[in-house]
Structure formats: structure tokens, C-alpha cells
Amino acid sequence: MTTFIPQIEKLSSRIIRVLGCNPGMMTLQGTNTYVVGTGRKRILVDTGEDKKPEYISNLKKVLKDSGSTLQEILITHWHHDHTGGIVDVIRELQLDTDNVKVSKFPRNPILEEKIDDERIQYNYLKDGDVVKTEGATLKAVYTPGHTDDHMVLFLEEENAVLTGDCILGEGTTVFEDLFTYMQSLQKLMGFSPTILYPGHGPIVNEAMVKIQMYIDHRNMRERQIVDVLTKNDKPMESMEIVKIMYADVGEHLHMAANENVCHHLSKLVKENKIIQLKEGVVSKWNANL
Ligand SMILES: [Zn+2]
Numbered sequence: 244m245t246t247f248i249p250q251i252e253k254l255s256s257r258i259i260r261v262l263g264c265n266p267g268m269m270t271l272q273g274t275n276t277y278v279v280g281t282g283r284k285r286i287l288v289d290t291g292e293d294k295k296p297e298y299i300s301n302l303k304k305v306l307k308d309s310g311s312t313l314q315e316i317l318i319t320h321w322h323h324d325h326t327g328g329i330v331d332v333i334r335e336l337q338l339d340t341d342n343v344k345v346s347k348f349p350r351n352p353i354l355e356e357k358i359d360d361e362r363i364q365y366n367y368l369k370d371g372d373v374v375k376t377e378g379a380t381l382k383a384v385y386t387p388g389h390t391d392d393h394m395v396l397f398l399e400e401e402n403a404v405l406t407g408d409c410i411l412g413e414g415t416t417v418f419e420d421l422f423t424y425m426q427s428l429q430k431l432m433g434f435s436p437t438i439l440y441p442g443h444g445p446i447v448n449e450a451m452v453k454i455q456m457y458i459d460h461r462n463m464r465e466r467q468i469v470d471v472l473t474k475n476d477k478p479m480e481s482m483e484i485v486k487i488m489y490a491d492v493g494e495h496l497h498m499a500a501n502e503n504v505c506h507h508l509s510k511l512v513k514e515n516k517i518i519q520l521k522e523g524v525v526s527k528w529n530a531n532l
Pocket of ligand 1: 270274322324325430442443
């Protein structure tokens, strides 16, 4: 069960969360977008999906009620549930794209990225870049793993981090690269934040406990995989491992779980803890006893 999140909520003197109105299996209650700052110009972090008129009218209301307009849009990563709304936001809020930048990190390796409307180009950030507005100083921190272009934003005034999909308010996240993902979690720890504003799910008030939980969770999954393979005398396919490890989880989540298990498997092979065997196109794994 997921926690109820209102469509609009003021979370602090400088942060208003506007829910993307795109609930779903992977997006939980929907994407959290954040209006950041205290002055007449604010920063929007992430834009939700396209064709969400309810989101656009909520965003308009927040800006109108606070007497502000958007200074800049920051995007945590390329996934559609964070970038899909860019064109709608720009069009519906009548933003002047010569002055309002849409910023993110480049893909790695660099990949040409197009926003649906070709008049809009991304402005690319570098690790450590600082974006300021009245009442808020955001430091862009490169945290790949969930995606190759992922960034989190360290909000100096609150010792808080806007975590995108690196850490979620509920459950755990998926990733493309486990090794860099674990490094990014360590990088987050380095900031010793007290609050996390995640890309999905409720605000996290015990930030360090949550980050440590994420690290422990991955380590636990890794031990489970080695354990399952050790107990089985025959080599196993990844989905067979998933069915044992995720027996208590709905089958509709097994595909996503399988992806994570495969990432663990390749990391474990690299570390020589397990062995990969190929039978034609099928890969199987065995414990390295
Ligand atoms: Zn997301």
C-alpha cells in the first residue's frame, strides 16, 4: 500500500510539491515535481508526464498563489515520467525559452537528446554546478546508476537532497548499473542530509537511515542470490532465482525484479563469486564453490 499524497502540498518554506497526476505501478502515487524558492522566480524540478492537464492547472495555481513564475526547469534524469511534461509546461505557462533554461546532465556515453518540441534544447550541467534562486541554493550532484544521466540536488538551506529516482519515498528503485548506483548511494551519504525529497513517494525525514537501508537492501539481495545458487546443485536461470527470492511479491513485479537480479549476477560474476554458463542463447549461473 502506498501513502496518500495530496496533489499540492507545501513541505517547507521553500518547497512545494506538485504531484504529476500520473499514478502507476512504477511511478507509485505519480511523479513528484517540486517548486523551489521563496521569491518571484522559482525553480521547477522535474515535470511529470505529458498530457496531464490536471497537473498543469495545479502547477499554474501554485505559481499564481505564490505570485511567482518559473526561472528554470531542472530535470533529474531522462525517463519519460520526469521529462514528458516539459513541452506542456513551457507551452501552458507561456515560458520564454530564450530565458528559461531546461537543465540536466548529458547521457553517458553522450547521446543526442531531443525534447518533443525541437525549439527547446537542454542546457547541460556539470557535477557540482550550483543553481540559485531567492531562498534556495541547489547543487547538482552527478549520481548515475538508476540512469546514466541521473542527478540529485543538494538544497543547502535545508541540508536536504532532492533525490530523483536514486532513492524513493517508498519501496526500492530499479537501476541500470549496480556498481555506479552503489557509488551514488555512498556519495549521497557523504552529504549527511537530514531530509530527502524523492522523485516518487512521501518525503523522508530520516535521510541517513533510509540511504543506509538502500545500501543494506542491495547487499542483502546479493547474499540471497549467492545463497540460492549455493543451495541449488544445478545451474539456474535468472528468472528461476527471481521466483525463489521474490516468492512473496506479485508476479507482475517479477520482470522488474529480474532486471535487478541480472545486474547483481553480472556484478557477482565480475567479483568471481559466481560463474556464468552459456547454453546456446540461455545464460545460467552457478555458485563458485
Ligand atoms: Zn521516475
